[in-house]
Amino acid sequence: MAVSGSGVTPAQCEAVLGNIFREFFDDDQLTLRPEMTASDVDGWDSLAHVRLLVTIERKFHIKLSSSEVGGLKTVGDLVSLVARKTAPPSVS
Amino acid sequence: MDAHSYRDLTWLPRCPVDFAAQCRVALACEAEIGSQLRQLAQYALDDNQLIRLSKAMVKARRQGASLAPLKPCRLGVVGNGTLDFIASAIAATALRYGLAVETVTCGYDLAVQETLSADSPLYRDPLDFALIALDWRSLPIRPTPGDSAAAQASVDAALEHIGTICEAIHRHSGAVAIVQNLAAPPESLFGGFDRALEGTLRHVIDAVNARLAIQLRQSVDKLFDVSFLAETVGLANWHCPGQWNLAKLPFDQNFLPLYADNFCRILAAIRGLTRRCLVLDLDNTLWGGVIGDDGLSGILLGQGYATGEAYQSFQRYILSLRDRGVVIAVCSKNEDATARLPFRNHPEMLLKEEHCAVFQANWEDKATNIEAISKTLSLGLESLVFVDDNPFERNLVREKLPQVAVPEMPQDPAGYARTLSAAGYFEAVSFSEEDVKRASFYAGNAQRAIMEQQSGDIGAYLAALEMQITFQPFDEVNRPRISQLINKSNQFNLTTRRYSELDVARMEADPDVFTLQVRLSDKFGDNGMISVVICRYTEPETWDIDTWLMSCRVLGRGVEEAVLQEVLKHAGERGVQKLRGTYIPTERNKLVEQHYPKLGFVAVGRDENGTTVWERNVAAAVLQPPPMAVRSFGFPSLVTEAAQR
Secondary structure (H helix, E strand, O other): OOOOOOOOOHHHHHHHHHHHHHHHOOOOOOOOOOOOOHHHOOOOOHHHHHHHHHHHHHHHOOOOOHHHHHOOOOHHHHHHHHHHHHOOOOOO | OOHHHHHOOOOOOOOOOOHHHHHHHHHHOHHHHHHHHHHHOOOOOOHHHHHHHHHHHHHHHHOOOOOOOOEEEEEEEEEOOOOHHHHHHHHHHHHHHOEEEEEEEOOOOOHHHHHHOOOOHHHOOOOOEEEEEOOHHHOOOOOOOOOHHHHHHHHHHHHHHHHHHHHHHHHHOOOEEEEEOOOOOOOOOOOOHHHHOOOOHHHHHHHHHHHHHHHHHOOOOEEEOHHHHHHHHOHHHHOOHHHHHHHOOOOOHHHHHHHHHHHHHHHHHHOOOOOOEEEEOOEOOOEEOOHHHHHHHHOEOOOOOHHHHHHHHHHHHHHHHHHOOOEEEEEEEOOHHHHHHHHHHOOOOOOOHHHEEEEEEEOOOHHHHHHHHHHHHOOOHHHEEEEOOOHHHHHHHHHHOOOOEOOOOOOOHHHHHHHHHHHOOOOOOOOOHHHHHHHHHHHHHHHHHHHHHHOOOHHHHHHHHOEEEEEEOOOHHHHHHHHHHHHHOOOOEOOOOOOOHHHHHHHHHOOOEEEEEEEEEEOOEEEEEEEEEEEEEEEOOEEEEEEEEEOHHHOOOOHHHHHHHHHHHHHHHOOOOEEEEEEOOOOOOHHHOOHHHHOOOEEEEEOOOOOEEEEEEOOOOOOOOOOEEEEEOOOOOHHHHHHHO
């Protein structure tokens, strides 16, 4: 499910990410929690990690830079990052 | 049709939203897992879906399920960087081509070590193919701008590196190496000048790729033109520094499905599974508009305006496909006479009736017509591609005839040729004069079919064909076609033994093997090579018929009897007293169950798998002469042969 890159609310963001995670890790019961890390999810190794990021980029039509990706520690960080990148353009 | 279209494989039907659920359902279907998995692979799958499908395959195997009727093969994946996803993507994508591929991947950056060592995990089980996926980063190439001697040394070193790996693979396994060439990174030293100046990475890569293509053309190994693929989608899209830095992914993951599909076409081509016939709708496919409604002056075709030019370009592309051996057929919902009007009378029409081997224009449904085309040409449905602008017709044919490839076409006819090309149905790994003539062979077939219908008496029909049969032993010039027949014949194939081009090369010189390549021509044209026989001396004075296969398009013409006659002649000359033939039953070759008894062989054995063995004395009763002229040449002198044995 692809999402338009502009004007996505943080709530929508989190919902879509939840779906992506559930499909990606083949686990219908998986719920995202802000403090969740890779070690909490079965199959989230370093190779899966890079595929997950590529998938997220594709579905949200965004690009994540190396430093942004390097700074991620928790699922909460990831949700915030994606929300930031898909926020509607600010009006000045 | 742009980079996104290639990335998303837009010619394939869209993947259903419940794909994950369908994978689970397929696994539960014990008897038909192979076909179910193949069915799932028909959709455009992204990298995640490919990996999901490959995991389903692994699960099926672990459950002990048979993946028949998929053809099994084993692929070694050798390269640098992270190869895991490539291996899974290939295994899943190969299902689309009817192949059940098992992969073994070399350890991270251990390409040289693992290919060179005989007891490496790569060789634990026999390998059929090896993908050599080395990119520019792993080769001993250094940019040395302006220094042409160093540049030349770089090129030589790179080719030697690749050569060492291929050679090691040949030595330790019978595998055919499929060698990837180099996709140049878009980062340059000067800009445009990199191309012209020796020693720049661009210049060295150009030189390596040029020489690699030449070398592979003369070897049993094949080229995987990743350079072209990368250029097609754009080097800036193909190479993703972020992904390399993060996880050593050699190219953007998003192109994994495209990479895998292009690679699997090569496997399919080697296995003789490439499609051979293009069936075309007419209205809004070959011209704009509907001939029945718009008439000759109303249809859009020709120079001077965009739409007309688009359709004409598509016709031009189709003609060039025909020139390289793709058979063209028409399948249109029209009055026959109306459909033929543009072919006969439209000044801008490039395709003519004589280019079309079969012309089906009527009001029946297209699936029925396509089946008729398949029968007339004696080409299986899995050899056909059907192009139609109308999604309704496409879906109908997909549903009724799943073996026929039906690409999704863009709205804009300007993209037709590119879409058909991108889909890669006609990939090849060899090319001979015979391939060029193929379109005419099949046109000839259609004419023979008509003549057969018209002449009541088979004997009269065969005599009227004026057939000529030619026998020769295996030789180098015909080696690719011989290997092609050996690897793709399924129905008229007594033992279905598959030999690689390397094996065939060895047989040419082996004095313990008697080989036969058979050609047939008649008054309608040349059928080319249609039969292959291999006999081995297993006991003194006995020939074991290791392989006897024939193309189904020459059934019922007395070819089998003529071949037997020729084999008996050579056997007799060599003091062979007995011929032994074996029939090994498969899902596809029931046709030849009675082949040996029909030729006067006597049963001598049968095992619990249904394999039967037959024998015939060489000196037994003389056969009826076949209804054809016989030519036989190229066989080594008996003296030379006896000396070698």
